[in-house]
Amino acid sequence: MNLRPLGDRVVLKHLEAEEKTQSGIILTGAAKEKPQEAEVIAVGPGGIVDGEKVEMQVKVGDKVIYSKYAGTDVTLDKEEYIIVKQSDILAIVE
């Protein structure tokens, strides 16, 4: 069972807590915007979104810093995912 995001949406999966400790990443967020690190699981097709052409710049497997403010949490087959718009992704961690 898979999630196929629409438009400029991206399905993310939180990295494991252990993995977070290993990479030494600590994230602090503003009151309304909780940034988080996650892995890209699925990427929407982009195209015309809200009347603007959007080209997708992330790909499956990228590790990203995103702003959780407008995201939606979904649990599918006991795995937790987050669906965000690409514009909520701030940077790719390389």
Place this chain on the structure above:
Amino acid sequence: MNLRPLGDRVVLKHLEAEEKTQSGIILTGAAKEKPQEAEVIAVGPGGIVDGEKVEMQVKVGDKVIYSKYAGTDVTLDKEEYIIVKQSDILAIVE
């Protein structure tokens, strides 16, 4: 008696509670945005909506995760439906 949605609107029907348990999907939502799984019952024609060209990307029978925030509940012939804009649909579950 049928609902024919206008513009980029989509008529959804909640999946049965039993079916939800079978698929093992648990949905958690932010305070203002309660995501839910539903089946697509009817799809508007798209076209120019608020001055922007919208192409419909879902079809009747799709199971979708949507954001209920701007949706409207309607009960017709004792069946409950939700009318949302396509942009409130986050992903298709496959």
Place this chain on the structure above:
Amino acid sequence: MNLRPLGDRVVLKHLEAEEKTQSGIILTGAAKEKPQEAEVIAVGPGGIVDGEKVEMQVKVGDKVIYSKYAGTDVTLDKEEYIIVKQSDILAIVE
């Protein structure tokens, strides 16, 4: 005495309470958006509204589900009407 709506506005008339019971339609609305069933009485010419070209998709006699949030109630010759923008009409009931 008639109401001729401007732009993309539509004049609606609530269906009788008895008629509602016959069709078995029960409507439940969110806090800010009270959906309702009504019949289309008059339709504006469409055209350029707020800088966007609007094509009218409803016609006189259609039964529609609308979102009452931005509508205006008017009583003319002892009949009550509602004036809404077409974008406040969610679906046509067939």
Place this chain on the structure above:
Amino acid sequence: MNLRPLGDRVVLKHLEAEEKTQSGIILTGAAKEKPQEAEVIAVGPGGIVDGEKVEMQVKVGDKVIYSKYAGTDVTLDKEEYIIVKQSDILAIVE
């Protein structure tokens, strides 16, 4: 002494209370939007308003239903007028 409205603005004058009773029109408004019947006294030239081309659709003498929310009351030579944008006019009463 006359008021010449700019852009898409329209000068309205409330109909007399007696006249209102004759026509049998009773208006009820939402909390933030008090609709009212009035006669068109002067019409702006239209043209480019906020970057959008506006064509004026009302003419002097029209009786209109308008939404008073953004209007401004002016008293000139002991007569009271209301200055609204054309988009605040909902319908023409014929």
Place this chain on the structure above:
Amino acid sequence: MNLRPLGDRVVLKHLEAEEKTQSGIILTGAAKEKPQEAEVIAVGPGGIVDGEKVEMQVKVGDKVIYSKYAGTDVTLDKEEYIIVKQSDILAIVE
């Protein structure tokens, strides 16, 4: 010492209280929008303002009704002026 307004801004000067009484104009404003009569002292060049082409429609010496909401009061050489955008001017009094 002069004020040369930028863009679509207009410098206004309140008419004297005596003059107001002579013309018999009484202005009543909504809570957030205090309309006032004033004379045009200086007019900006118009042109592209916020990405939209603005053509100036008032000229020095015009008496205007304006909405004071977004205006700024300035006192220069002991004279008081108001700087408004042209879109805050509702009508010219002739």
Place this chain on the structure above:
Amino acid sequence: MNLRPLGDRVVLKHLEAEEKTQSGIILTGAAKEKPQEAEVIAVGPGGIVDGEKVEMQVKVGDKVIYSKYAGTDVTLDKEEYIIVKQSDILAIVE
């Protein structure tokens, strides 16, 4: 050490209190918008800002009235500056 503003931003420097007294300028501002007189110290290149072409209309040395609402105070080498967008400058004092 200099400040080179980006886009349509302008660096301003408050005129000395003495100079204000000499010119006899007294500024009164609305609650949210504190107008002030200042001298232009540096001007951004203009160009495309927020998708709109902006042409700079002030030059170094101009004395301007600006609206401080969105400005940012900066102290560099013990001198205080204000960085505003050109659209926050209301008029040039000549």
Place this chain on the structure above:
Amino acid sequence: MNLRPLGDRVVLKHLEAEEKTQSGIILTGAAKEKPQEAEVIAVGPGGIVDGEKVEMQVKVGDKVIYSKYAGTDVTLDKEEYIIVKQSDILAIVE
């Protein structure tokens, strides 16, 4: 491990407190907008952002004054970074 910002985003790093003292820069901010000096660490590719073409005007190594309001703090490998949109950068310090 590097941060590669998307779109018009820029990765900044606060200058050391000592360095701030040396340069004699004191920054005071409005309630909602805390300006700060920082060094540019990484620059997004620009391109089409929210439907508008954005050309990047800062480069790695620039010292900038930015408005922290919409920024996101990230700590990576024990170094603290800030990710902002280029439009939140007010000026380059030279």
